[in-house]
Amino acid sequence: MAVVSPSCHCRSGAFWHNLFRLQCILSLLLVAVSTPPEDPVKCASGNTNCTVTNSYGAFPDRSTCRAANVAYPTNEAELVSIVAAATRAQRKMRVVTRFGHSIPKLACTDGKDGLLISTKFLNRTLKADPAALTLTVESGVSLRQLIGEAAKAGMALPYAPYWWGLTVGGLMGTGAHGSSLWGKGSAIHDYVTEIQMVSPGSADEGFVRVRVLNESTLNEFNAAKVSLGVLGVISQVTFKLQPMFKRSLTYVMKNDSDFGDQAMTFGKKHEFADLLWYPTQGKVVYRIDDRVPSNTSGNGLYDFLPFRSQLSAALAIIRSTEETQEALRDANGKCIGAKLITSTLFASAYGLTSNGVIFTGYPVVGNQSRMMSSGTCLDSLQDGMITACAWDSRIKGEFFHQTTFSIPLTRVKDFINDVKALLKIEPKSLCGLELYYGFLMRYVTASPAYLGKEVEALDFDLTYYRSKDPLTPRLFEDYIEEIEQMALFKYNALPHWGKNRNVAFDGVIKKYKNAPDFLRVKEKYDPSGLFSSEWTNQILGLKGNVTIVKESCALEGLCICSEDIHCAPKKGYFCQSGKVYKEARVCARASDTRRVEL
Template sequence: MMSFFSCKISCISPTTILVLTTFVMLLGIAVCSPPEDPIKCSNNRSDCTITNSYGAFPDRTTCRVAEVVYPASEDELIAAVAAATKNNRKVKVATRYSHSIPKLVCPDGEDGLLISTKNLNKIRKVDTMTGTMTVDSGVTLRQLINESAKAGLALPYAPYWWGLTIGGMMATAAHGSSLWGKGSAIHDHVVGLKMISPGHFEDGYVKVRTLNETDVDFDAAKVSLGVLGVISQVTFQVQPIFKRSITYTMKNDSDLGDQALTFGNQHEFADLTWYPSQRRVLYRTDDRVPLTTKGDALNDFTGFRPTLSSALAVIRSLEENQESRADAEGKCVAAILTTSLLRINAFGLTNNGIVFTGYPVVGYQNRLQSSGTCLDSLNDALITACPWDSRVKGEFFHQTTFTIGMSKVKAFIQDVQRLVSLEPKSFCGTEEYNGILMRYVKASTAYLGKEEDGIDFDMTYYRSKDPLAPRLFEDILEELEQMAMFKYGGLPHWGKNRNLAFEGVIKKYKNGGKFIRVKERFDPQGLFSSEWTNQVLGLKEGLSIVKEGCALEGLCICSQDSHCAPNKGYYCQPGRIYKDARVCSSRKEILT
């Protein structure tokens, strides 16, 4: 995930890059400045702003609210919702780190209320007889993993980053990778939840609903985008703790279209990391093994560790230099070194919690399923930080993530390979961020869950601090994005992506209409909705923000040159293989 270096060989030697990169990657410092609260207030808990964990929403606007409350109990949460409802006040729920890239957390206007779940962080009940755990919605994934392990239990599947909260994961359909059992989505392992929503006068202006698998509204509440109310508590079905065995193997990507269809059925926790410009793919063979299998491995993924802020600044400067010089060759050299060093260091896996001695890596589920040590740290005045911390000069990126149904996966992969054949160096920029992560996701009963079994393609790539500055190979990534969403009907990850990915998305869900009807019943005044969520749900127009340079940031699909950067030689052009795409291109031989 971390972009380790970005400069042409002529401006820094490969040896220097290698030394710098190795230093950054192996840095396992015990202290770090953990991410700050995304909510900032000028007057105690009033006159506030909120952002995502990367410091910038897709449209780069500042979200202002009048007040924030931090309920520490369900009674305080109920009181906050009741007061907001009585005063007809817009409300949004904020999580501990606010990781979602889109504006899910921003209410309309500047007089709205934020309810932070930061202090709703208790483990309420662990029942080893029934294999269930009930937790507050503000509990982090790390807490859930650790507390379940203490009871000899395990959540079977989870996202790879442990800084997410339970409520946040459910609202955005967060997931790991598996087609086995109920699949990898967190919400599909939930058997009960409590939702606090607006009520009528006779209800005391608040409605508390306790839902389980027998309730007709349960499948709406499991993935809610935060528009149904505040999730107070969640009950998970968990399993007895188990061990896993992990082995990474690099192969040629020539048969990836076929292999991707079968690999997920062969291995329970399988995933793939694709490096299209290198024409290679990393296969993660990952399965359960008996508890008696020797090993006490640990996952401490390199990109989630605390990193020296000074090193991050150098790396970002080198990346900016490459972009300004249109240095594709330098990016490709950097990408190869990055992926090679990650492989050498086993992506942060160790066999015993200290060193990596070879595959397979065997350990307990709670030590392997997720990581994020840059959160688990002391405050060191930003000498070190998580690589994407907006307080330092570090990573700043776009993230495009979508799920393609299994019936279309092979054709999509082949189309991407055709793009690579036309521009062999075009994906080196994504490979500096460790390529395209491919995770398996199963069809869900949730109204806004996955419609069919599929593969989630997750890619991270450079974003300029200047919204009017085009990226190197801007057109290729735009074509891939539009091809995935519109040619192949991809479903965007609710917690990631740029605006264009959500165009017409609600029509892709067969139960989208049912979800909207539940929303209208749970929150008839629309207090938990915003202009942005109404646009995403197809209730209002205006999701595309049409203005100068809008296509560069994914705020629109270009229809005229001014939506790109004509003063910098980027014009609105058809796609190369997906001719319906409209992309910002520097190809002079094609005329609009």
């Protein structure tokens, strides 16, 4: 999600325009030379005395998670031995992945004496069966590998997330999804036919047990499909695939006057539909995306521009500009930048090419394997940090919050209208969101997974600026906080397990009707809670609460303010009621009652 935010305080607006264009052009040329991300686990000595973080370099509470050591099994036999030894010693364990893209603290063990089990080298394809349309892989296989291995055998995963730097185990652990209301929906776990799980065992079992889960063990299978890592380590997964097919994709931009009605029906008209909403600009980009006959001409490729490598120097300038805009409360600069980014991405077809090289016009037709996911900033060589993924924490690049939730489709129109009503109060309040791709909206369906989606819904993905200083409030943060609370509490939205700030998970387990069934399976698989942590106990409602009440806690989404001290009163931010959703409690700047005209 590479962004640029030109400031109106610069002498030359053309400078920023040309910088952004240059960055995009260089992105097209540098897709294979970006510095790849580092391992999220770092150890002081060999594989001992370790810390773990995520790919963004910070958890929501900015804490440091520690473990005594990390293990890197290379096959299932080694994994079984590792789990058995740790169970015998009653050690806490958590699974970590190659890139660590979960924002919450799912990778953290308790205390300093735990064991991290990395799936980095559990990355093999075990069996491809084109006749049965199945593919079995180890849990450390990346989505990119999965798509590629399936394509080699003439098969395709029907739906998947847009970012391919996720592992199969990570996808399963957090309920990751693409966008579709068709078939079984867009959640990747609903196309799994078998899971192999390595969990703690009794002394009679050698302190470890390996279970094979499928439709014949339906209760446990539905628990394991979205497991949060608390049932053990997924070692193998078998997917039910489809014969390779082609898609035809066209982006269309329209005004948002009838968007509430369109959002409720658009996903039923097009199999791979999604939506990009830019409410400040009154625009929506509709993704018209459907299957076409396999003999349809076209070899299109979707290499999403913000997922390509970016020049580190350009990213530093962009970040500095946004920091300056925040310090100067430069809403105009953010709005100008948002319009520039929106128009540039749309004009560049978001990275679509008709033949892998150039974009010649819509529709773009290509194989599913070339159209569904991307992330070429990961597929790269070392270049001394000249280029990197835009959010790489080793450089001065993007640093953001993500708020992601699914609202029942039947209530989407009302939610959209509430957001529009909020925007009327301050038309520039959401320009900051539009610097980060606006509202990305993807369709999801009800899943049999106990911790999967409950009903047909529209998933809203909001990405926005995060200060390096946790005590510094954000420009118009009260508007995003009100949207967040409105979605979660008024519309009973489900948060994405692998994204979000702490407040999104407050009481979340009560929203899942099958939560008791999941917890029974958890108790059966790991009665001592060796794979559980303080964080998983909190989100599962077993012990403690996800909120952290302290000075300025609401600025980072660690709490919902109830007192001014939870905001930043010395900087003019006080705890106030919401403007449209009156039950919300948000950190608002005292002088923001005035309206700033566009």
